[in-house]
Amino acid sequence: MAKILKKTNLAPQVYEFIVDAPLVAHKCKPGQFVIIRTEEESERIPLTIADFDRKQGTITMIVQAVGNTTKHLCETFNDNDEILDVVGPLGMPSHIENFGTVVCVGGGIGVAPVYPIARALKEAGNKVISIIGARNKDLIIFEDKMAAISDELIITTDDGSAGQKGFVTDPIKKMLESGNMPGMVLAIGPVIMMKNVAETTRPYKVPTVASLNTIMVDGTGMCGGCRVRVGDDNKFACVDGPEFDAHLVDFANLVQRQQMYKGQESLEYGCGGHCKCVGD
Amino acid sequence: MRGGLRNKMPEQAAEVRNKNFDEVALGYLIETAIDEAERCLNCKNPRCVQGCPVNVDIPDFIQALKEKNLNEAIRILKNKNTLPAVCGRVCPQESQCEKNCILGIKCEPVAIGRLERFVADYARIKGLDTINAAKAEPKGKKVAIVGSGPSGLTAAGDLAKMGYDVTIFEALHAPGGVLMYGIPQFRLPKEIVKHEIDQLKALGVKIMPNVVIGRTFTIDELMNEEGFSAVYIGTGAGLPHFMHIEGENLNGVYSANEFLTRVNLMRAYKFPQVATPVYIGKSVAVVGAGNVAMDAARTSKRLGAEKVYIVYRRSEDEMPARKEEIEHAKEEGIELRLLNNPTKIIGDEKGWVKGMECVKMELGEPDASGRRSPVEIIGSEYVLPVDMVVMSIGQGPNPLIKATTPNLETNKRGNINADENGQTSMPGVFAGGDIVTGAATVISAMGAGKKAAKAIDEYLSQK
Numbered sequence: 001m002a003k004i005l006k007k008t009n010l011a012p013q014v015y016e017f018i019v020d021a022p023l024v025a026h027k028c029k030p031g032q033f034v035i036i037r038t039e040e041e042s043e044r045i046p047l048t049i050a051d052f053d054r055k056q057g058t059i060t061m062i063v064q065a066v067g068n069t070t071k072h073l074c075e076t077f078n079d080n081d082e083i084l085d086v087v088g089p090l091g092m093p094s095h096i097e098n099f100g101t102v103v104c105v106g107g108g109i110g111v112a113p114v115y116p117i118a119r120a121l122k123e124a125g126n127k128v129i130s131i132i133g134a135r136n137k138d139l140i141i142f143e144d145k146m147a148a149i150s151d152e153l154i155i156t157t158d159d160g161s162a163g164q165k166g167f168v169t170d171p172i173k174k175m176l177e178s179g180n181m182p183g184m185v186l187a188i189g190p191v192i193m194m195k196n197v198a199e200t201t202r203p204y205k206v207p208t209v210a211s212l213n214t215i216m217v218d219g220t221g222m223c224g225g226c227r228v229r230v231g232d233d234n235k236f237a238c239v240d241g242p243e244f245d246a247h248l249v250d251f252a253n254l255v256q257r258q259q260m261y262k263g264q265e266s267l268e269y270g271c272g273g274h275c276k277c278v279g280d
Numbered sequence: 281m282r283g284g285l286r287n288k289m290p291e292q293a294a295e296v297r298n299k300n301f302d303e304v305a306l307g308y309l310i311e312t313a314i315d316e317a318e319r320c321l322n323c324k325n326p327r328c329v330q331g332c333p334v335n336v337d338i339p340d341f342i343q344a345l346k347e348k349n350l351n352e353a354i355r356i357l358k359n360k361n362t363l364p365a366v367c368g369r370v371c372p373q374e375s376q377c378e379k380n381c382i383l384g385i386k387c388e389p390v391a392i393g394r395l396e397r398f399v400a401d402y403a404r405i406k407g408l409d410t411i412n413a414a415k416a417e418p419k420g421k422k423v424a425i426v427g428s429g430p431s432g433l434t435a436a437g438d439l440a441k442m443g444y445d446v447t448i449f450e451a452l453h454a455p456g457g458v459l460m461y462g463i464p465q466f467r468l469p470k471e472i473v474k475h476e477i478d479q480l481k482a483l484g485v486k487i488m489p490n491v492v493i494g495r496t497f498t499i500d501e502l503m504n505e506e507g508f509s510a511v512y513i514g515t516g517a518g519l520p521h522f523m524h525i526e527g528e529n530l531n532g533v534y535s536a537n538e539f540l541t542r543v544n545l546m547r548a549y550k551f552p553q554v555a556t557p558v559y560i561g562k563s564v565a566v567v568g569a570g571n572v573a574m575d576a577a578r579t580s581k582r583l584g585a586e587k588v589y590i591v592y593r594r595s596e597d598e599m600p601a602r603k604e605e606i607e608h609a610k611e612e613g614i615e616l617r618l619l620n621n622p623t624k625i626i627g628d629e630k631g632w633v634k635g636m637e638c639v640k641m642e643l644g645e646p647d648a649s650g651r652r653s654p655v656e657i658i659g660s661e662y663v664l665p666v667d668m669v670v671m672s673i674g675q676g677p678n679p680l681i682k683a684t685t686p687n688l689e690t691n692k693r694g695n696i697n698a699d700e701n702g703q704t705s706m707p708g709v710f711a712g713g714d715i716v717t718g719a720a721t722v723i724s725a726m727g728a729g730k731k732a733a734k735a736i737d738e739y740l741s742q743k
């Protein structure tokens with residue numbers, strides 16, 4: 001049982017939950033996630049640990065209501081309600097080192113998982129250039145938090161209602177074309193965005209990392225449901241990932257496998273799939 | 281002495297049961313059980329006992345049953361086997377206790393498993409097996425059990441009875457291991473597993489679900505920071521194997537673990553009353569021929585698949601599943617495609633399975649183990665039209681604990697090295713069950729838990 005200490009509406013259909021989960025909080029590192037089950041009949045779903053407070057024993061989850069379980073959580077769970085099961089921290093922590101300059105890209109609510117990683121990269125001495133991409137101004141989350149830990153923060157929106165009009169790949173392209181090679185690019189968001197970031201950096205051979213949101217059940221390497229092709233290997237995203245070398249990920253296979261139970265629109269976290277925060 | 285044939289197990293009719301998840305075997309009535317018990321010769325030198333991995337005092341419990349002393353019968357059973365209702369249902373008796381029964385030479389062996397099940401069920405329903413074992417003086421020492429499968433549960437129970445403060449850490453939200461997530465309801469009702477777990481709780485065993493050792497805590501942290509004096513690792517064989525053939529990542533291809541977990545642990549068979557979905561094809565190929573494969577095939581049938589094939593590269597004699605399960609599967613309409621080996625899985629333009637290419641095999645010369653190994657018949661490839669495939673070709677050890685416990689030695693396959701008492705390469709750390717032996721049986725995992733509990737007691741008594 002994990003008690004919800006504070007629920008906040010961040011954007012349409014996007015909620016922040018601060019929950020009491022001391023066992024997870026004492027151990028978690030940036031890049032890791034939890035699996036939750038809200039009630040007895042509910043599904044197990046993975047959610048990134050968007051922030052944590054070891055002293056208070058709390059973790060923060062940012063949830064976008066895209067389908068049954070996430071809607072149920074966002075619509076019916078409030079302060080002081082208890083989430084039946086929270087297990088974690090799961091997955092491999094992000095690889096943190098001083099790469100020099102890093103570009104941290106978050107699309108839609110993908111910004112939430114980017115935040116703790118960007119913060120750790122900053123603490124490790126990197127120059128952090130952050131890019132937040134969203135469909136429009138109202139869907140931007142974590143702007144202040146990201147600004148506080150970034151050396152430079154770029155915002156792109158599809159309709160130009162905030163920051164630059166365009167896609168997250170535009171500022172990356174500009175940087176690379178001008179010969180500013182970052183040591184690493186991190187991209188978390190809708191699959192199509194991660195894929196396009198990977199294609200943008202590929203010709204320049206800039207190491208690029210994506211965090212994959214596969215379907216999961218147990219999160220411990222037991223079921224193989226989260227498998228995805230990375231290079232010549234089949235990897236289990238829950239234990240080998242969720243972060244992988246974006247230049248090796250078979251994104252088409254990821255998209256295909258996400259469709260196993262439903263139309264794609266409900267599955268892509270970040271923007272519900274309607275988002276055009278990136279070009280094709 | 282009655283001799284002759286054993287009493288038949290009443291069962292749901294095949295064409296009825298292959299559409300529901302209720303238990304297939306209905307259990308003996310008391311009259312049948314006593315009649316079956318009468319067949320036992322109460323041998324002075326009971327060969328059956330040697331066949332049982334935990335040496336249940338078979339003639340003694342059967343004698344008590346004959347005398348209608350069920351209090352005594354359950355006491356004798358539980359003395360060696362903490363989960364008789366489970367073992368009576370799922371032990372491969374034909375290759376263990378019953379294989380050795382003296383009656384088996386001339387006629388059918390005593391139905392030991394069925395009697396064990398009867399006594400355990402009777403005791404449960406009548407409330408005879410509430411634990412009144414005088415608990416030992418508290419020892420004031422904490423022992424951690426990692427994994428709540430049959431091995432961990434057994435070790436926990438024994439240690440609690442000795443007076444240790446026992447905590448089980450389980451990665452999933454429900455305890456029970458394979459008994460909960462793997463073996464289907466129609467073979468092992470979950471209420472039975474829950475009952476056994478409640479008994480452990482009554483003994484004072486604490487169960488912490490949703491804790492992944494290696495992530496939430498490491499083994500070293502349990503010992504050095506959380507105050508546990510010893511740890512028993514019973515994490516099972518949870519890592520699903522794939523064949524590494526083309527098309528395994530298509531939609532509609534499952535590992536048996538995922539398919540069975542969705543259906544058993546997450547109860548997807550009740551979808552949409554429960555939220556977890558499961559996809560079922562019209563025509564299903566299950567690759568493999570162990571108990572896991574039989575369970576996956578029979579589960580597919582129950583969820584509405586019209587055709588279900590077991591695809592296996594050897595012949596029926598080599599099928600590792602229990603005889604009874606193979607018979608049950610056949611009765612339920614599962615088709616065996618023996619001496620067939622998948623070579624690739626074929627998908628449609630949207631990435632869904634539409635067929636599986638197989639090659640036919642024949643048995644060649646006996647290999648070193650004496651088994652005739654299958655060889656491909658060149659050019660015999662054909663496509664089996666299926667829209668779902670379940671890979672059920674075995675499981676290995678999950679590498680998580682090894683990866684986070686540098687001093688823990690494992691063998692080449694990744695199984696933890698432990699001696700016959702479960703002692704690993706680390707002082708105070710013991711292991712047993714499938715994580716040590718590779719995928720085996722419920723009773724052998726329990727046996728390992730029992731031995732380790734004794735060894736842990738000895739270790740902690742000397743400390």
Ligand SMILES: Cc1cc2nc3c(=O)[nH]c(=O)nc-3n(C[C@H](O)[C@H](O)[C@H](O)COP(=O)(O)OP(=O)(O)OC[C@H]3O[C@@H](n4cnc5c(N)ncnc54)[C@H](O)[C@@H]3O)c2cc1C
Nearest residue numbers: 045046047048063064067068069070213214215266267269
């Ligand atoms: C490592 C990881 C981290 C994630 N972090 C976040 C996060 O911080 N915030 C957030 O809002 N979302 C996150 N997601 C995605 C989130 O888990 C899915 O949005 C959620 O599972 C959808 O469940 P649903 O029942 O609401 O949706 P539905 O649309 O009802 O789900 C449809 C079905 O598709 C399956 N499914 C499809 N995609 C996924 C998926 N990615 N994960 C699990 N099941 C899926 C499920 O079986 C489900 O039944 C993350 C996913 C992963 C793998």
Ligand SMILES: Cc1cc2nc3c(=O)[nH]c(=O)nc-3n(C[C@H](O)[C@H](O)[C@H](O)COP(=O)(O)OP(=O)(O)OC[C@H]3O[C@@H](n4cnc5c(N)ncnc54)[C@H](O)[C@@H]3O)c2cc1C
Nearest residue numbers: 427429430431451457458462493516713714720721722725
């Ligand atoms: C579908 C199926 C059918 C079977 N049928 C039969 C049968 O008919 N008869 C028979 O005798 N045997 C059968 N078996 C085999 C039998 O179930 C196993 O041999 C037995 O369960 C092994 O017990 P165990 O305690 O070693 O591990 P398991 O039962 O595998 O339990 C291990 C537990 O540890 C947990 N765990 C793993 N890693 C961690 C971690 N890092 N931290 C915390 N917890 C962890 C797991 O979640 C799991 O609950 C079957 C197996 C399967 C899969």
Ligand code: SF4
Nearest residue numbers: 332336367371376377
């Ligand atoms: S535990 Fe299994 S092998 Fe032993 S007597 Fe019972 S059924 Fe037979």
Ligand code: SF4
Nearest residue numbers: 320321323328381382
């Ligand atoms: S060997 Fe058979 S007849 Fe003899 S004691 Fe065992 S079960 Fe009874």
Ligand code: FES
Nearest residue numbers: 219221223224238
């Ligand atoms: S979620 Fe089951 S193996 Fe990754």
